[in-house]
Amino acid sequence: QLQLQESGPGLVKPSETLSLTCTVSGASITNCCYYWGWVRQPPGKGLEWIASVYYTGSTYYNPSLKSRVTMSVDTSRNQLSLKVTSVTATDTAVYYCARHLMNSHDFWGRGTLVTISS
Amino acid sequence: QSALTQPASVSGSPGQSITISCFGTRSDVGGYYHVSWYQQHPGKAPKLMIYDVVTRPSGISDRFSGSKSGNTASLTISGLRAEDEADYYCSSFTTSNTFVFGTGTTVTVL
Numbered sequence: 001q002l003q004l005q006e007s008g009p010g011l012v013k014p015s016e017t018l019s020l021t022c023t024v025s026g027a028s029i030t031n032c033c034y035y036w037g038w039v040r041q042p043p044g045k046g047l048e049w050i051a052s053v054y055y056t057g058s059t060y061y062n063p064s065l066k067s068r069v070t071m072s073v074d075t076s077r078n079q080l081s082l083k084v085t086s087v088t089a090t091d092t093a094v095y096y097c098a099r100h101l102m103n104s105h106d107f108w109g110r111g112t113l114v115t116i117s118s
Numbered sequence: 119q120s121a122l123t124q125p126a127s128v129s130g131s132p133g134q135s136i137t138i139s140c141f142g143t144r145s146d147v148g149g150y151y152h153v154s155w156y157q158q159h160p161g162k163a164p165k166l167m168i169y170d171v172v173t174r175p176s177g178i179s180d181r182f183s184g185s186k187s188g189n190t191a192s193l194t195i196s197g198l199r200a201e202d203e204a205d206y207y208c209s210s211f212t213t214s215n216t217f218v219f220g221t222g223t224t225v226t227v228l
Contacts, residue, residue: 037217039164039219046121046207046219046220046221046222047156047164047207047209047219047222048121048219049209049216049217049218049219052217060215060216061216062119062216063119063214063216064119096163096164100217102150102152102211103151103152103154103169103170103211104152104154104166104169104170104209105154105156105164105166105209105217106166106169106175107166108163108164108165109163110163111163
């Protein structure tokens, strides 16, 4: 059964880099034709799509975050990673890893809360 | 890219039908058939309820239905039940090969 597990530090200082990993089990991230992405949700607010990647390395970013975000895949470990640089309090959110096609995000991880604070 | 616009809240009594609207543009909702809807209960991950405007994934009740007209998509919940009380988000693929989510709607069962 497919499982997505986000992991990373729960607390990051302002101006530093936020780094998260999503470990996929129960399926290979190289399976045709799924993309893998990150979505975040600030406390009490709505969902925001961050980025997506195909196992070949093709990436797509939210224009509003593109200058600070890098997403990559490690096919040998069946993992995805997300880095957000120069974080501020507005980057405080639950970060979800999700599988998707063009038409929907059909499978989600449970999410991990990242707080930006000194 | 701007978030799709949804009403902040919608309410209804058990057994009634409610409709949640999702307003976009020609670059997202109006440009593709790739509109999806998600249900999110407090503290939980979003759950896919509708994709490709009208299609329900396996296991999703037929009380949930979707539609689209121009730049506006809609989710209708019929036979409203207490367990339908949750936040609902629409989403669309865009002409820039990105995704955009809606602002979210809180459904309250009276």
